Every structure is written in structure tokens, then in C-alpha cells.
Amino acid sequence: MAAERRGSDPRERQDGIGWVTRAVFPDPRLRLSVSRDRHGGGDRESSGATTVRYAVVPSVDRARFLLPLASRRVGAASTWAYNALRPPRVRLNRLAVGLLAGVGATGAAGMPVLTVTVPDGVDRAEVLLVDRLATLLGGRLHAAIGIRPPDPHHKPTLQLFDDRGRPRGYAKIGWNDATRAMVRAEADALRDLPRDGAGLPDAPRLLGQVDWGDLAVTVVAPMPPGVRGLRRPDEPQLAAMLAVARRGGPPAPVRPLRGSPFLADLTARAERAGGPVRDALAALVARDGDVALEFGDWHGDWVPWNLGTHRGRLIAWDWENSGSDRPVGFDLAHQGFQSALSLAGRPAAEAADGMRALLDRHGAALGLDAGRRRLVGDAYLVELWLRTAELAAGGGGWSPKLHPALLDVLAERLR
Numbered sequence: 001m002a003a004e005r006r007g008s009d010p011r012e013r014q015d016g017i018g019w020v021t022r023a024v025f026p027d028p029r030l031r032l033s034v035s036r037d038r039h040g041g042g043d044r045e046s047s048g049a050t051t052v053r054y055a056v057v058p059s060v061d062r063a064r065f066l067l068p069l070a071s072r073r074v075g076a077a078s079t080w081a082y083n084a085l086r087p088p089r090v091r092l093n094r095l096a097v098g099l100l101a102g103v104g105a106t107g108a109a110g111m112p113v114l115t116v117t118v119p120d121g122v123d124r125a126e127v128l129l130v131d132r133l134a135t136l137l138g139g140r141l142h143a144a145i146g147i148r149p150p151d152p153h154h155k156p157t158l159q160l161f162d163d164r165g166r167p168r169g170y171a172k173i174g175w176n177d178a179t180r181a182m183v184r185a186e187a188d189a190l191r192d193l194p195r196d197g198a199g200l201p202d203a204p205r206l207l208g209q210v211d212w213g214d215l216a217v218t219v220v221a222p223m224p225p226g227v228r229g230l231r232r233p234d235e236p237q238l239a240a241m242l243a244v245a246r247r248g249g250p251p252a253p254v255r256p257l258r259g260s261p262f263l264a265d266l267t268a269r270a271e272r273a274g275g276p277v278r279d280a281l282a283a284l285v286a287r288d289g290d291v292a293l294e295f296g297d298w299h300g301d302w303v304p305w306n307l308g309t310h311r312g313r314l315i316a317w318d319w320e321n322s323g324s325d326r327p328v329g330f331d332l333a334h335q336g337f338q339s340a341l342s343l344a345g346r347p348a349a350e351a352a353d354g355m356r357a358l359l360d361r362h363g364a365a366l367g368l369d370a371g372r373r374r375l376v377g378d379a380y381l382v383e384l385w386l387r388t389a390e391l392a393a394g395g396g397g398w399s400p401k402l403h404p405a406l407l408d409v410l411a412e413r414l415r
Contacts, residue, residue, distance in 0.1 A: 008033060008034050009031075009032045009033060010032060010034055010060065010114065011025065011032055013060075014150065015061070015063075015149070015150065016063055016064075016147045016148055016149050016150060017056065017060060017063040017066075017147055018150070019150040020066075020145060020146075020147050020148075020156050021114075023156045023173055023175045023215070024129055024143075024145060024156055024158070024173065025116055025128075025129075026213060026214070026215075027126075027127040027213075029118075029119055029122055029127055030116055030117065030118065030127055030128075031115075031116070031117040031119070032114065032115070032116055032117075033114075033115050033117075034056065034060055034112050034113070034114050034115075035112060035113060035115070036107070036112055036113070049117050049118060049119055049120050050117070050118040050124060051115050051116065051117045051118075052068075052070075052115075052116045052118075052128065052130075053068075053069040053070075053113055053114065053115050053116070054066040054067055054068055054069060054113065054114040054116075054145070055067040055069055055075070055101070055106040055107070055111045055112075055113060055114075056111055056112045056113070056114050057079075057097055057106075057111055058097075058110075058111060059110070059111070059112065060112055063147045064146075064147050065079075065097075065144065065145070065146060065147060066114060066143075066144065066145035066147065067079060067097065067101060067106065067111075067144060068142040068143060068144055068161070069101075069106070069113065070142045070163070071163070071165075072101060072102050072103065072104050073102075073163075073164065073165045074142045074161055074163065074165050075098075075101030075102070075106070076098045076099070076101045076102035076165065077098075077161055077165030077166070077167075078098075078101075078142070078144035078159060078161055078165075079094045079095070079097045079098035079101060079144070080094065080095065080098045081144075081159065081161075081167050081222075081225070082223065082225075082227065083095065084227070084228050084229065085227065085228070085229050085308060116128070129143075129158070129171075129173075129212060129215070129217070130142065130143040130158065130160070132210065132212055133158075133160060133169070133171060133208075133210065133217070133219060136207070136208045136210060136219065137160070137168055137169055137207060137208070137219070139162055139163075139168075140162065140163055141160045141161065141162060141168060142160070142161050142162075142163075143158040143159065143160055143161075143171075144158070144159040144161065145157070145158055145159075146159075151397075152176060152178060152179075152391075152395055152396040152397040153178065153179070153391060153396045153397070153399070154179075155172045155173055155174060155175070155179045155182065155183060156172075156173040156175070157170065157171065157172055157173070158170070158171040158173070159222075160219075160222075167222035167223075167225070168222065169207050169219045169220065169221060169222060170204070170219070170220050170221075170222060170223075171217050171218065171219045171220075172186065172217065172218050172320075173215050173216075173217050174215065174216035174217070174218075175214070175215055176394065176395040176396065177394035177395045177396075178390075178391045178392075178394030178395050178396035179216075179396070180215075180216040181394060182320040182321070183216050183217065183218040183320065184209070184216055184218070185320050185321070185322070186218050186220075186318070186319050186320035186322075187206055187209040187218040189319040189320070189322040190203060190204065190205070190206040190220065190319055191206050193319070194247045194248050196248065197243060197246075197247055197248010197249055198243060198248050198249075199239050199240060199242070199243030199248065200240070200243045200244065200247075200248045201237075201240045201243070201244070201307075201313070201314040201315060201316040202310070202313050202314065202315045202316070203315065203316055203317065203319065204220035204221045204222075204223060204317055205220065205221040206218070206219075206220055206221075207219045207220055207221055220317075223308070223310070223315060223317070224310045224311075224315075226310055226311070227308045227309070227310045227315055228308055228309055228310070229304070229307075229308055229309075230304055230307055230308065230309065231309075233304030233305075233307075234304070234339075236332055236335055236358065236362055237307065237314055238332070238362060238365045238366065240314050240316070241299075241302065241331045241332060241366065242328070242366060244296075244297055244298065244299055244316075244331065245294075245296035245297055245298060245326075245328045245331070246296050246297075246328075247296070247297055251294060251367075252294050252295060252296055253294075254292040254293055254294050255292055255293075255295065256289065256290050256291065256292045257284075257285065257288055257289050257290075257291055257292075257293070257375065257379075258285060258289035258290060260295060260325070261295075261325040262295055262325045262326060262327065262379075263285065263289075265325065266281055266379075266382060266383065266386065267281065269386045269390070270382075270386065273385075273386055273389040273390070273393075275407075276407050276410075276411070277382065277385050277386065277389070277407070277410075280382055280385075280407070280410040280411065280414055281382055283414040283415070284375075284378055284379060284382060284414055287414065288371070288374070288375040288378075291371055291372060291375050293327050293328065293329075293367075293368070293372050293375065293376070294327070294328040294367060295325050295326060295327055295328065296324070296325075296326065296328050297322065297323070297324050297326070298322060298323060298326045298330040298331050298334075299316060299319060299321075299322050299331050300319065300320070300321030300322040300323060300331075300334070301318050301319075301320070301321045301334065301338075302316070302331035302332075302334050302335050303334070303335055303338050303339060303342070304335075304339070306318045321387070326383070327372075327375070327376045327379055327380075328366055328367065328368075328376075329359065329363060329366045329368050329372070329373070329376040330376065330379075330380050330383070332358060332359060332362060332363065332366060332376075333355050333358075333359055333376055333377050333380035334380065334384075335358065336351075336354050336355035336356070336357065336358030336359060337351045337352060337354065337355040337380070337381075337384070338351070339354065340353075340354030340355070341401060347401075347405060348401060348402055348405040348406050348408075348409050349405070349408070349409050349412075352377070352381065352409050352413070355377055355380070356373075356377055359373045359376065359377055360373060363376070377413075378410070378413055378414060381406065381409060381410050381413070382410065384402070384406065385402070385406050385407065385410065388402045388403060388406065
């Protein structure tokens with residue numbers, strides 16, 4: 001295929017492999033090419049230049065993964081790590097790719113090779129992000145790189161392995177204003193996260209934060225190898241939600257929405273966003289301003305695919321949207337809405353119905369009566385709209401699932 005002919009630079013493409021390689025390998029001194037390679041050998045040095053090589057899985061046009069070819073051990077490990085967290089079909093596919101990598105047969109299976117060449121006399125840590133991260137973590141590192149369709153909200157991710165194929169870290173790359181803010185927010189959240197309170201879930205440790213050219217990179221510790229997905233993902237982890245909200249401590253006293261730091265934050269953000277969200281917020285305050293409820297922290301993206309268990313303990317990752325002074329119950333509302341929107345593919349109005357059903361079913365365990373459940377649900381939708389608008393303003397573009405449909409949902413619920 002033309003996209004795989006020798007000498008083609010994938011950074012010129014406009015698909016997933018294009019935007020990921022532009023983000024991960026931005027330095028113009030690097031030479032990138034994609035070609036067929038039957039023997040699938042490791043990284044090489046010749047004529048003073050250094051090459052780093054990746055198998056493109058499964059092909060350039062359908063790229064999902066860049067598999068490091070530094071060694072057979074590293075290649076196999078990069079596809080098998082945390083495979084138990086993935087859906088069954090993905091798990092089987094990655095198992096098969098790992099077996100091919102383990103016997104050096106990715107080329108024979110038709111997978112093209114991406115070659116990244118560092119010219120003679122250029123410091124690898126100056127032009128290769130994985131080498132820069134190696135100076136942070138110590139030792140030589142190899143990166144397995146995920147590929148998703150181009151999206152201003154998406155962040156390239158690197159799974160980092162040592163020469164023995166052991167996970168060393170997980171790096172998220174912020175490449176525009178919106179994603180740079182998100183990866184920096186996650187670093188701040190993990191730095192400040194309490195670790196010893198009652199009932200708190202485990203969370204990855206922050207290993208480091210790097211600004212590298214125009215990129216902001218947050219590196220967290222790898223999860224335990226034996227981490228598994230939730231056995232009953234539809235059942236909310238209510239005790240852990242409460243522990244996060246209360247930072248492992250006692251409940252906070254309830255206070256009215258009107259006059260709360262939360263409302264002050266929403267009001268300032270709604271003024272910056274402008275448009276109908278200001279009317280929605282005013283209607284919410286007019287209806288529920290005197291309703292008293294508990295405020296605390298929230299994870300910000302509490303969904304089953306960001307949760308797992310290890311040795312009987314809950315683990316939560318992806319803290320980039322966490323925050324404080326939010327109504328207790330926001331994480332429950334988020335799980336209900338996003339499970340319907342993202343997993344079931346429901347439109348925003350039906351996702352809001354799913355949120356309401358989950359709040360009605362489990363809200364009492366979080367101290368939410370009917371009036372508080374209504375307030376938490378609608379305040380969450382205002383928060384979600386503001387997050388969507390802020391991502392758009394930061395270069396992330398509008399989410400087609402939420403814009404403008406979420407405004408219509410708010411108008412209907414608050415009229």
C-alpha cells in the first residue's frame with residue numbers, strides 16, 4: 001500500500017498514527033519511515049545513527065498500537081501487560097500479537113515496521129521522549145504506544161518497560177491547551193491525594209512531571225500486575241465514593257447551595273463560558289438554592305473502566321478531572337451518565353435518565369433524599385457542560401455527543 005511504502009513518514013498522515021507520531025516524535029531532526037520487514041529484529045545502530053523500531057499493529061491504515069521491537073521479551077510483555085483489564089475480544093487479539101512478538105514473527109504476519117532514526121551526533125534524550133523519561137525513572141526504557149483516532153480530547157499514552165519487559169510507568173502526553181491542563185491536573189491530584197484514610201481506594205503514585213518542548217507529560221507508577229476489572233461493574237462502589245468525597249475522614253456538615261464555594265465556582269465559570277448555561281445555572285439556584293447538602297472531593301471520572309481490584313482492594317486511576325467542593329454524589333451521577341453515554345451509546349437525554357435512575361437507586365446511601373438527588377443530578381449536568389465548554393476553549397473542540405444536546409437536556413430539566 002502507498003501508506004506503507006519505504007520512506008513514507010507517518011507524521012504526514014491525518015489519521016490516528018499521524019497525530020500520535022506527530023505528538024510523540026515531534027522533532028524535525030528525527031527521520032520516520034514505515035516499511036515491510038520480515039525479520040523483525042531489534043533496535044540498531046549503524047553509520048553513527050540510532051534507530052528505534054516498532055511493529056505497527058495490525059497495519060498502518062488500521063493502526064491501534066505501536067509495539068516496541070527492542071527485543072522479543074519487551075515486545076511480548078508490552079501486549080500482555082494488564083490484559084485482564086481488557087474486553088475479551090481485545091484480550092485475545094493482544095495475546096495473539098504477544099505470541100507473534102515473542103517468537104519474532106510480527107513481520108512475517110504482515111505487520112509493517114515504523115523506524116525512528118536519530119541522526120549521528122544528536123542526543124537521544126533531546127529528541128526521543130522515552131529517553132527523556134528514562135533520565136527521570138532511571139535505566140533504559142522502551143515504550144508501547146497506544147493509537148486512537150484523532151481527537152482534540154485524546155492524549156497519547158506510553159506504557160514504559162525496562163529491558164526485562166517489566167512495567168516501569170505510564171505516561172500521558174498533553175499536546176494542546178486542553179490536554180496539557182488535564183495531565184497537569186492529574187499530577188496535582190495524585191500529589192495531593194490522601195493515602196491513609198479509611199476506605200480510600202488505592203491510586204497510582206506520581207513518578208514525575210515533565211515539560212518537554214510543547215508537551216506536558218505526567219508519569220505515574222504502573223499498576224500491580226495482578227490487577228483485575230470489577231466483577232460487578234454496574235454496582236457502584238459507594239463506600240469508596242464516600243471515602244474519596246470525605247478524604248478518608250468524617251462527614252462534612254451540610255450547607256445550602258446558595259453561598260457555597262461550589263456555586264461561586266460554577267458562577268464564575270458560567271460567566272466565562274457565556275450563553276444559555278448562565279440561564280440554566282440561574283434556574284437551578286432559583287429552584288434549589290436553599291437545599292442543604294454535603295460537599296467534598298470527587299474523582300471526576302468515576303466509571304467502571306477506571307476501576308479495578310488487587311488483593312481485595314479497590315484501585316482507581318485517571319484522576320485528571322478530580323476536584324474539591326463538589327456535592328457528594330457527583331461521582332455516582334457521573335457513573336450513571338457516562339455508562340449510558342459511552343458504554344451503551346445512548347444520546348444525552350437518555351444518559352441523563354440513566355443518571356437519575358442510578359441516583360434514585362443508590363443515592364440514599366450517600367445521604368441524598370429526593371430533593372438532594374434532583375439537585376446533584378442537575379448540578380452535575382451544569383458541571384459537565386462547563387467542562388465541555390472549557391475543553392473546547394482550550395483547543396479540544398466540541399464533543400458531538402454533548403453539544404448542543406446537553407443544553408437542551410438542562411433546559412428541559414430546569415424549566
